[in-house]
Amino acid sequence: MTIIILLLIPLVACGLSTAMRTRQWMEGIHVASAAASLFAAMLLAAEVLRQGPVSGINGFLYADHLSALVALLTAFVYLACAPYAVGYLRRDQALLFLAPSDDDMAALAKQRMYYSLTPLFVFCMFLVVVSNNLGVMWIAIEGTTLASIFLVTFYGRPTSLEAAWKYAMIGGVGLSMALFGTVLTYYSAHLVLGGDSVSALNWSVLVQQASHFDKPVMRLAFILILLGYGTKAGLAPMHTWKPDAYCEAPVPVAALMATAVLNCAIYGLARFYVLTVRCLGTAFASNLLILFGLLSVAVAVPFILVQRSSRRLLAYSSIDNGGIMVLGLGFGGALGALAMLLHMTYHSVTKPLLFLSVGNIQQHTGNDSLRKGARGLLHVLPISAPMFLLGALAVTGTPPFSMFQSEFMVLRAGFTGQHVGVSVLLIICLVIIFGGFFHHVAQLVLGPPSGAPREVMSRWKTYPVIGLAMLVIGMGFLMPAPLYQLIDGAARVLAVQQ
Amino acid sequence: MHFWQDVQFGNRMITLMAAVVLVLQIMMVTQRWLITNIRAFALQSFLMACIATTIAYYNNAPHIYAAAVLMLLVKVILLPVLFERLVTRIDILQEIEPLVNAPISVIVAGLLTLLAYVVAESFHRPDEPMGPASLGHNTLAVAIALFLIGFFMMVNRRKALTQVLALLSLENGIFLAAISLTYGMPMIVEIGIFFDVLVGAMVLAILVYRIRETFDSMDVSRLSRLKG
Numbered sequence: 001m002t003i004i005i006l007l008l009i010p011l012v013a014c015g016l017s018t019a020m021r022t023r024q025w026m027e028g029i030h031v032a033s034a035a036a037s038l039f040a041a042m043l044l045a046a047e048v049l050r051q052g053p054v055s056g057i058n059g060f061l062y063a064d065h066l067s068a069l070v071a072l073l074t075a076f077v078y079l080a081c082a083p084y085a086v087g088y089l090r091r092d093q094a095l096l097f098l099a100p101s102d103d104d105m106a107a108l109a110k111q112r113m114y115y116s117l118t119p120l121f122v123f124c125m126f127l128v129v130v131s132n133n134l135g136v137m138w139i140a141i142e143g144t145t146l147a148s149i150f151l152v153t154f155y156g157r158p159t160s161l162e163a164a165w166k167y168a169m170i171g172g173v174g175l176s177m178a179l180f181g182t183v184l185t186y187y188s189a190h191l192v193l194g195g196d197s198v199s200a201l202n203w204s205v206l207v208q209q210a211s212h213f214d215k216p217v218m219r220l221a222f223i224l225i226l227l228g229y230g231t232k233a234g235l236a237p238m239h240t241w242k243p244d245a246y247c248e249a250p251v252p253v254a255a256l257m258a259t260a261v262l263n264c265a266i267y268g269l270a271r272f273y274v275l276t277v278r279c280l281g282t283a284f285a286s287n288l289l290i291l292f293g294l295l296s297v298a299v300a301v302p303f304i305l306v307q308r309s310s311r312r313l314l315a316y317s318s319i320d321n322g323g324i325m326v327l328g329l330g331f332g333g334a335l336g337a338l339a340m341l342l343h344m345t346y347h348s349v350t351k352p353l354l355f356l357s358v359g360n361i362q363q364h365t366g367n368d369s370l371r372k373g374a375r376g377l378l379h380v381l382p383i384s385a386p387m388f389l390l391g392a393l394a395v396t397g398t399p400p401f402s403m404f405q406s407e408f409m410v411l412r413a414g415f416t417g418q419h420v421g422v423s424v425l426l427i428i429c430l431v432i433i434f435g436g437f438f439h440h441v442a443q444l445v446l447g448p449p450s451g452a453p454r455e456v457m458s459r460w461k462t463y464p465v466i467g468l469a470m471l472v473i474g475m476g477f478l479m480p481a482p483l484y485q486l487i488d489g490a491a492r493v494l495a496v497q498q
Numbered sequence: 499m500h501f502w503q504d505v506q507f508g509n510r511m512i513t514l515m516a517a518v519v520l521v522l523q524i525m526m527v528t529q530r531w532l533i534t535n536i537r538a539f540a541l542q543s544f545l546m547a548c549i550a551t552t553i554a555y556y557n558n559a560p561h562i563y564a565a566a567v568l569m570l571l572v573k574v575i576l577l578p579v580l581f582e583r584l585v586t587r588i589d590i591l592q593e594i595e596p597l598v599n600a601p602i603s604v605i606v607a608g609l610l611t612l613l614a615y616v617v618a619e620s621f622h623r624p625d626e627p628m629g630p631a632s633l634g635h636n637t638l639a640v641a642i643a644l645f646l647i648g649f650f651m652m653v654n655r656r657k658a659l660t661q662v663l664a665l666l667s668l669e670n671g672i673f674l675a676a677i678s679l680t681y682g683m684p685m686i687v688e689i690g691i692f693f694d695v696l697v698g699a700m701v702l703a704i705l706v707y708r709i710r711e712t713f714d715s716m717d718v719s720r721l722s723r724l725k726g
Binding site: 133136139142143145150153161164169172176184186201217 | 652
């Protein structure tokens with residue numbers, strides 16, 4: 001029952017927002033739906049913790065610890081971005097980004113588009129994690145692309161069309177590969193399961209029979225799935241759409257794409273990983289994951305070093321972190337799965353902080369350049385600028401922040417799994433990324449005052465940043481026990497013995 | 499017993515249609531007239547619907563008939579009509595020179611077909627008895643070839659609309675694989691996928707139109723301002 005409510009909340013919010021006539025109502029519905037989603041996701045997590053996997057509508061929906069965790073993270077990012085979006089769009093309207101001159105109706109139409117497409121986007125992400133059927137999961141992942149294309153073109157600049165085009169085409173090819181992989185998985189399974197009932201693509205059914213699947217078919221299927229969902233997660237070399245899309249979408253949407261969509265894509269990959277490991281043993285799938293994971297981290301290094309735009313810097317950081325998650329999954333064992341899920345959780349808290357504070361900086365200075373932009377933002381933006389510095393330290397894995405723990409754990413999984421060379425390369429890349437990141441951010445934030453006027457920020461835009469920063473600091477020292485239980489349960493789903 | 503009730507006959511028909519589908523795909527690689535490309539795509543989708551109907555007939559599988567009807571409505575009628583109207587409205591009839599010229603494109607397409615047969619070979623089960631259940635398994639190679647050639651077309655072509663057509667013909671390959679290997683995935687999945695293809699193509703068509711308005715051309719290679 002909770003699952004259905006979780007799905008209905010954003011859907012209802014989408015419908016209501018399209019019908020509303022005034023901006024205040026749309027904003028209210030948006031924030032309320034985000035809060036309600038987080039509450040429903042928490043209820044779902046509590047239910048899963050209490051009684052194990054839950055299912056709904058004749059096994060069509062299914063949520064175990066892994067689904068509940070990813071749903072919780074999605075809802076969390078949604079809630080962090082919702083109040084921020086209100087302030088952000090109001091400021092955009094004041095800056096005349098939404099409509100030329102004083103055309104209030106056009107600006108309202110733009111905001112209606114935002115407030116109805118974003119909940120739809122979130123609905124698709126919820127559907128990804130709670131659908132039992134792997135085909136429906138594919139549809140939902142494709143749905144996230146479709147729902148967000150017009151959010152990427154939101155500002156209607158020539159560059160946003162270019163970004164949306166890349167996003168649509170690369171995403172389209174990637175997802176068609178994933179569909180081919182899903183078809184082949186079904187083929188390799190239906191030789192065993194027989195019949196053409198709907199349940200033959202249900203993950204909970206497949207996972208019990210996976211050891212009897214047709215092995216050559218499953219091998220090809222996993223390669224296609226990895227390429228497909230890897231494109232959606234932005235793993236190298238299929239990552240090229242990512243910086244463009246993140247830089248052109250409105251900041252709250254970019255934050256959702258960088259964390260929640262990344263989580264969903266990796267979730268899809270992880271579900272197939274479990275099936276593949278049960279069918280073929282760990283070596284095949286793990287080696288592929290390690291290859292793509294390491295490549296993603298390595299590709300991010302040069303682009304972070306020479307980066308000129310702070311939004312693109314964050315995109316490459318998200319490619320790098322996606323790579324680390326995939327590496328954790330690839331290193332395998334209970335430790336690797338746990339490390340990956342911890343990293344996912346910490347990343348989902350830290351990355352929105354970075355995006356939201358960059359959004360504040362960008363709206364104030366008028367550009368997201370790291371080179372020609374203002375120096376010494378600390379004096380101009382006394383809240384957002386230091387929070388950006390804090391987030392940058394956290395996301396590069398500086399102790400005592402929590403992402404240090406998870407990256408350390410990924411490395412430990414690597415060393416215990418006899419992947420010494422890969423782990424050493426990973427350490428080198430992480431150190432260089434830290435250096436590059438810190439260089440850029442310190443230049444932007446610290447330094448002598450530029451004399452620019454101090455910004456009076458609306459509370460909508462500062463409170464989410466402060467709240468996230470407190471969470472980032474808090475999570476470094478304290479992990480709530482139920483959340484840890486949830487992560488641990490999810491790791492058990494992934495850490496399968498063949 | 500009529501001759502069309504024989505499974506062997508059905509198998510031959512499917513092989514024949516799959517061959518025509520492959521030829522159409524290779525034709526689309528070289529064709530520069532957008533209208534011809536759209537019609538070739540429509541014909542290819544029509545043959546897909548025929549293959550699905552044949553398989554449905556021999557297996558008495560009503561849900562594959564449904565898939566065939568959906569194919570007919572969406573990819574044979576709706577999308578081609580939409581695209582043709584788009585082409586006449588924005589008044590661009592010909593593709594500009596692709597990255598790789600036509601003769602070499604055909605050779606690449608041929609090599610990709612060869613590769614597809616090599617990949618499909620590993621799935622071949624010579625001991626499988628001939629019957630309705632194994633109908634169309636030999637078209638897997640064609641399905642993979644469609645997929646690979648569609649991929650090549652997407653890289654090779656520079657007009658936005660041809661890229662969309664390439665993506666859709668690549669999805670035809672997946673449809674063929676799904677229909678011939680597994681007799682269509684469970685119905686709910688098929689409907690969802692068609693819905694997605696439809697919505698996706700509409701989104702892309704709108705984007706194509708907007709790109710045309712902004713850049714005054716559908717040449718995708720001009721979309722190169724975002725770097726790094």
